[in-house]
Amino acid sequence: MLIINCPYCGPREQCEFTNGGEAHVARPSDPEKVSDKEWSEYVFFRSNPKGIYFERWVHSHGCKKWFNAVRDTSTDKVLKVYEIKDEKPSLADLENSNLTTPSGEPEVGSGNFTVRKI
């Protein structure tokens, strides 16, 4: 279980939060003007990277506030949390952009892992 640092309440156990999927997916300002393809990309398509991921969380069993977080999906390390109104942080600003890989991801696959960090 992760510890997530709610920008409003401080560090709390993950079970108090609900994940809200990828952050910074802008809703088209005039939905009627976008094509089916552009609209469906907003509704259905999300990235699923191994590594740095910008995502939304809500402190659902706490202050109920939504906020954004940057998490490394390969290590589950939450690198930064910030309020919804804040700018998307640049990678260079992240405290730990030099990421470590978890163990057991040998350089040459031993068959233990289906995905290797590139």
Add this chain to the structure above:
Amino acid sequence: MSAKDNKDSPYIAFHQSVKFTFDGVKYKGFKGDTIASALIRNNIKIIGRSFKYHRPRGIYTCGIEEPNALVQILSEYSEPNTRATVKQIYEGLKIESQNRWPSLENDLSSVNNLLSPLFSAGFYNKTFMKPRGFWKKVYEPLIRKAAGLGKPPKPFKTKSTQLHHHVDIVIVGGGLSGLLAAKSLAKTKLKVLLIEQDSYLGGILKNSNKISTIESKDRASWIKDVETEIEYSKNIKVLKNTLATTYNYINYLIAIEDLTTGMMPLEGHADQILHKIRADHIILANGHIERLISFRNNDLPGIMLAGSFEKYIQRYGVIPNISPVIFSNNSSSFSLIKILIDLNCKPQAYVDSRSGDKIESSLLDIIHKENIPLFTNAHVEGCDGKKQVEEISIRDSEGIITKLKSKMLCISGGFNPDVHLFTQSKGVLTWDDKYLTFKPSKSFQNTIVIGSAGGLFQYSKLANDIDSKLSFLNHEPIVNINFELNESDNYSIEKLWETKHEKKSRWSKSFIDLQNDVTTKDLRQGIREGFDRIEHLKRFTTNSMGTDQGKISSINALGIVSEILNKKVSEVGTTIYRPPYAPLSFASIAGRSTYNFYDPERKTSIHEWHKKNGAVFENVGQWKRPWYFQSYLEENLDQAVQREALQIRKYAGVLDGSTLGKIEIKGSDALEFMNLMYTNNFSKMKPMSARYALMLGEDGMIMDDGIISKINDNHFIATTTTGGAAKVLSHMEEFSQTEWPHLNVFMNSITEQFCTFNISGPKTRLIMEKVFKHIKFDNESFPFMTFNNFTYLDSTIRILRASFTGELGYEIYVRPSIALKLWEDLFRFGKDEGLIAYGTETMHLLRAEKGYIIVGQDTDGSVTPQDMDLEWMIGKSKKDFIGKRSLTRSDTIRSDRKQLVGIKPINQKNIIEEGQHIILSSNVKPPVKMLGHVTSSYMSPNLGHSFGMAVIKDGKNLIGSRAYVSSSSRDAYEVEIMKSVFIDDENKRLVS
């Protein structure tokens, strides 16, 4: 030769005998004995039968790593697969052996052993493929009966509880390293938790004779002194009888504490605690585990790991056999030989795979001095015996075989650092060429590994190891400790995974995984068949997949595989060690959250009245709602619903709708916000009016519905479905916070602040006028879909004219404190007019007659408002609302989408079943083309026949035509497709 007590052991209370039964026979042990040590004391060799071949098995180890000696505890809810080597006995304990029939001595299924070619690696995958259908009916029941371990426990109420800890440091393991670490942290301000699985601290000091003195004290007094020091420190808490099972992300550790070690669980007391521990740093000092060597029949009762044999002597005060043969490939046997000699029990022989010049001189000296037969450069080729070891064959370097009559063989294949927790934490392992094992190399989390858990097998380097790793904590350095050892400080080992042996009969097997009955031959066969990746091989052979996770053999398997593949072990790699380290019961995970505490129950203010008046309840989310009311004791659901439904259309009925979600929305931008959240246009709505409204997801699919009451442009009240309340509120919160934070709007749940009564039926107006004499209910004063606030008992109530049954109806919103009074008032005045209380099932029937949908029953997250024939609810003039753009996607405007229609059986005797398929003809020969399915179906007393709602492809265009409904119990039957409104299509009853 039989077992003998060692009364020097300080951990067994020899003056306190304990009686217990094993397979119905009474035995006697001592307080402090495990089941295993007590059975050894009683010369019991066979403890169970093996998983696949039903071979007799005995006690192989002396701890958590035990693969064989698993028993069923009859006296505790029949708990299966309990490790006899861990569980302590108490007076009256009842134990049964597992996986044998009819008895342990004569097991009929052991014929499996002779059929073993059938049961070789991958046998499930290959043998039981054909004929089709045989697996479920024949093979699986047979295999389930023959294979497996214990029997499932009886149902019981859990008596476990859970505790959370937030500490600076956790030390896992209260052995030599763990104690040294704790001692050095005792004067710091760090909050420390020390976890020990045994009931005593001390680890190797308690379990073996390897260290003679430490800091010039004998072992027991050193342990006692350190324990006292820890006790007096204010910062260290010790948890004994506690096993760390899981190491999760962010130093989150799960440990299970046994509160009933050595005693009968007490009624009304927790018998275990699941500790959930969050720490800044975790120090793993959990030591090492001895491993086996494979040879012919290396599973026979009477074979035991050498370290375990020594542990029985030291820790449990019993010498399993006074004249064992010892077989080793390493230097660790010196202390065992020494203690045996000290106890006047000379080993029968010592067999070492190493050549004489490589064996430590101290070891050779004692063997020569005591005249113990010595075989160097020799292997145990195999063991023979009917139900236990009777004869041991030893092969020397020239291939000459010597046979020894003996009933006990101690083996040592070397040591593995116990890396399970470390790998669970995602730490990286590395292969150690000197000690032939994997050891921790790089931590992924804040993990520190000390002592033999880290691959350090030299006592002289221990102090330095701990000092260097803990210095960042400003601990008190250990600097140096002096040991007097009963073995060489330089542990040395020679590679030996399996000895060369001949197959003598079908009964001869060389095991690698004792619990799952995997042989070394299975490994070779698996590789031959192409499973040369270790993870594949593990699953194909089931090697190390038992409840012991191959603790004493998984490295051996890697060694054997590496030799077959001609690769280095480091290239073969390890399989992943997954939590838990040892099985823990579901009961401990569930803790108190069972039965009544599993999920909260929500009850309305009228609940007690419902109970008194014959309500049968159903669960809707966490709510208890009246399902139907019994007018007499034997009345069943169908009878009650038919009666209630007729009564309401003729007179009146009231439903306790207090469970409906209610959300209050306020703010200067409330109107704009509501226009975005719902499909409807609320702009032109007059204040104090209401509207049926739909909420969509961004994908255009119906998410929820409800009635929106507009007090003014800045203040709305929305109702939601009972189950959807929380979801709708968080959906609103999400969009107000993330998409439209500039809107000034706030929302709040008021579900429990108001009780809601839905009263409807032709007599309703009359009843309402009697109850609320000061309020005008005529159609002009109180039109459909308007509401107002009134006074009742000095309190404000809100009455809304709306209906979910299709009859004239009102919804009354009232404070819970006076709700019951109002409810009773309704009946005081309404009884003579035929008012009844009704439940959810009748509500469902009545709304379906009227063609109203229920979100979640008639919709399933894949239907749009158009599909449900609710286009009229879409505010087309609105620029935007959630989901609007999706309603014009190419997929949502297809005409052949499934659309809502009504259906009616042609033969009115047929009752439509919910969930059945709508098909084209009564011919159900596959493949059958599916048109759609029945979403709701009821027998209507008002229509006089069964009817239903269904979603059918292109349904709107099929109205007036016929189709068939499939059935599980009879032939498909014909139905007419029609509009989904069956009663009062013109809404006359609603609006007049």
